[in-house]
Amino acid sequence: MSHDIVIGHEASGAAVPIDIEELLASRLLVQGNSGSGKSHLLRRLLEESAKLVQQVVIDPEGDFVSLTDHFGHVLIDGASYAPAEIEALGARIRAHRASVVLALEGLEVEQQIRCAAQFLNALFDAPREHWFPALVVVDEAQLFAPAVAGEISEDTRRLTLSAMTNLMCRGRKRGLAGIVATQRLAKLAKNVAAEASNFLMGRTFLDIDMARAADLLGMERRQAERIRDLERGHFLGLGPAISRRPVAVKIGPVQSGPRTAAAGLLPLPEVKAEDMEALLHEELAAATPPPPPPPPPRPAEELVSDIAEFARAPDPPQTLESSADARDAMDAVLTAMAREANATFRSPSRLYQDFATRVRQQKIGLVPPDLNEFRRRFSIASADLDRLDRATRATILQLAGDLSDDVLAPFLVIARAAAEGLDAPDEEELARVYGSSSPGRIRRLLEHFEKTGHIVVRTEFGGGRRIFVPGLADILA
Structure with missing residues (x-):
């Protein structure tokens, strides 16, 4: 042969x-x-x-x-x-x-x-x-x-x-x-x-x-x-x-060829300059939407009313054990705030003031938690853990027990995505709960989680990412 x-x-x-x-x-x-x-x-x-x-x-x-x-x-x-x-x-x-x-x-x-x-x-x-x-x-x-x-x-x-x-x-x-x-x-x-x-x-x-x-x-x-x-x-x-x-x-000649063969010279389209300009700029604003505007300032009348309400002597507070409805109402306020546009981009102190004001306006009657407890509960609400069953939520919160409040929400989103069987959380949602639009900050955050052993990141050559939460998969299995 x-x-x-x-x-x-x-x-x-x-x-x-x-x-x-x-x-x-x-x-x-x-x-x-x-x-x-x-x-x-x-x-x-x-x-x-x-x-x-x-x-x-x-x-x-x-x-x-x-x-x-x-x-x-x-x-x-x-x-x-x-x-x-x-x-x-x-x-x-x-x-x-x-x-x-x-x-x-x-x-x-x-x-x-x-x-x-x-x-x-x-x-x-x-x-x-x-x-x-x-x-x-x-x-x-x-x-x-x-x-x-x-x-x-x-x-x-x-x-x-x-x-x-x-x-x-x-x-x-x-x-x-x-x-x-x-x-x-x-x-x-x-x-x-x-x-x-x-x-x-x-x-x-x-x-x-x-x-x-x-x-x-x-x-x-x-x-x-x-x-x-x-x-x-x-x-x-x-x-x-x-x-x-x-x-x-x-x-000699070949049988196959590149799938994208280079074309020869082609005549340019016969379009007037003003028509070509219109084609290039058509719906350009829709293709590149501007960032959402910051929330408008509250009217002065509402602030005056809040101040007057704050000056009044509060009703005797109820304890958490005395009213399950009041606890549910307070949780509803937290959830509503967490779902508002750009809420996570506001400072914790401003968020806490707004929360305390809403609790008083709705006459819930419970004493609002302190700032540290509020930040943790707000992070949990931002991560939308209610989509999971109670046992899975408890497992995730246990794994996040040693995390500081400023990085708790992103970890909860990552863990929730892992519990739902996703390779990685939606990057826009991760940026939203972290209160940042910087890809560099998100990358450094993931590196921090990986160094502390909370996650394992597996990067593919094409830029794709898979994120695992040690301890979660075994418990869920």
């Missing part, structure tokens, strides 16, 4: 083959500026070898997801999984010899890098009995093996460089053949590029990249200008899996 595939043809029409079995042992480096046909080359290589060997594609731009439609590759959306799940998927891919595309376009750059690094490490760390041969294609490799840290953290750079170095240096013994493609050789870490024995060099214009490409191809410096003159889809190839001398190859 032949293990050769045809990658393209020379100018004379002669086919240019690639020996896949040799490629598994010697790895491949592809270089070309944007628009040189680098992704087309990788697609041709993957399509022609799809029936010969397992394939794993690290796809940061979503260019190769169409392979799933034509060749049965399994699509893994990196944004949908947590780090532990990505590692588990990597291990199962090796065990079941599945060809997959790890799509990362839904993630920010640093998250793409960390996700790919953990995925590659899982492939590399598979047990010996799962060391089956596989092509591992990494597009835009300068992101995952950068020569310098750039905008990513040094910790992330060390993680991804370790994963890429393992793939290119030590992956062969584990059956992993790295195929890395980059726009610029100067941006790719040298210890990663140096491990490739096969090269396909496309068009590039910068002198430093042309010089490195010429060195890798065994060409003299004066011949480097040839690389600048290459047309789109034309590459210079060299290596034991391709040719023993530099060969010019025009990459």
Whole structure:
């Protein structure tokens, strides 16, 4: 059985083959500026070898997801999984010899890098009995093996460089053949590029990249200008899996293609400037609603009446035991206040004054609780724990027993969401009960809860969050 595939043809029409079995042992480096046909080359290589060997594609731009439609590759959306799940998927891919595309376009750059690094490490760390041969294609490799840290953290750079170095240096013994493609050789870490024995060099214009490409191809410096003159889809190839001398190859056609193909030039819409302006500004205010206004000040007449009412001698207070109806009425006042717009954004002292005034106006007859007790009861009312049964409410309040009043309401909302089976509470509600519209404050609050052991936060690569409350799940189960 032949293990050769045809990658393209020379100018004379002669086919240019690639020996896949040799490629598994010697790895491949592809270089070309944007628009040189680098992704087309990788697609041709993957399509022609799809029936010969397992394939794993690290796809940061979503260019190769169409392979799933034509060749049965399994699509893994990196944004949908947590780090532990990505590692588990990597291990199962090796065990079941599945060809997959790890799509990362839904993630920010640093998250793409960390996700790919953990995925590659899982492939590399598979047990010996799962060391089956596989092509591992990494597009835009300068992101995952950068020569310098750039905008990513040094910790992330060390993680991804370790994963890429393992793939290119030590992956062969584990059956992993790295195929890395980059726009610029100067941006790719040298210890990663140096491990490739096969090269396909496309068009590039910068002198430093042309010089490195010429060195890798065994060409003299004066011949480097040839690389600048290459047309789109034309590459210079060299290596034991391709040719023993530099060969010019025009990459052949492909069956699949990017799902979002770039369109050609289109005529602009024939719309008058004033009509276009109207289209852009139509219902713009509705799309970006302003923040709710602060509550209006109370009329002076009501304040005067409150002061006069306060000056009167109060009726003899009833005790809590003497009137269940009075307790229910006071709880109703608390609940009504907690549900008012922007109530949690007011200071506790102002809220307490308003509460005491309403209790007197409704002639409930009970002495209002002190400020500390009021803050705790107001937090419970803001969290809307009445949606839960009495036993669950008691469990949640027990878990929150050591929390201060200023952070009690957010924790109760988190615990209530966990009790209702939700992954995380609604962020708008969490911000409302905390009395803040700052995402940074909410993030620091969650970090505080996690450090104190009240919650466990599990963050997914796509930015999704799952929050668990230790002790609550066991009791509810």
